[in-house]
Amino acid sequence: MKTLHFSPDAPCPCGQAAPYSRCCGRLHAAFEQSGALTAPDAQALMRSRYSAFVLDLTDYLRATWHPQTRPDTVAPNEAGLRWLGLEVKRHAVQDDTHATVEFVARSKLGGRAYRLHEISRFERIDGVWLYKDGDLK
Template identity: 55%
Template sequence: MDLPCPCGTGRAYATCCHPLHRGDVADDAAALMRSRYSAYVLGLDGYLLDSWHPDTRPAVVALEAGVRWLGLEVKRHEAEGPDRAVVAFVARYRVGGGRAVRHRETSRFRRVDGRWFYLDGEVDIG
């Protein structure tokens, strides 16, 4: 039996985010965002860099030790043309034995040569 995908679709990882982690192209920005969440859960820093737009990509992604990801909720996915999209989401996590934290973000995505990339995001800390 295959494990459920960390992104919360209810689908098996093997048929949900894993193909994207192997290099398949995301159908839309929401699928890419979900695959990036799963990459954080699974510690796939290489995938996070590869799916980051070259104009805003950092040199490294520092995954924090002791983070336990608790869930993802996609609040909104809007296409802003054929090659631009916005995805608003809430990702819950806990560091060590601390309290759960809600990371609220509205992310911008761009499609280049048929492939979606994370461009940047605005975090709602309020």
């Protein structure tokens, strides 16, 4: 696992008003310490995954992927990639084990801006929310 080098008092990369240590940092720390995945809902998992992308926490990203769609490896960020922000547009719960989150994530690489707009599907398996897949908008 990658050791975190991010101030716990810094604003959380996911854009919530709480500092990292009281937002996505709690979920990342639980995983780093014991392998536990503790997101209380699909939106919290999606936000923690965005923060994991920002912080290049590839082990966390892979662990939070649904086993049916989980890649063998998750590549680290390209050199020079900067994540610029996350906007959650909608969180919809279909039932106790299925939810969707629509979001826009912005980044910049090599002077060029990128925008990822996705409706992501999540499934809860044995009490753990996992990212299954998504449709680009």
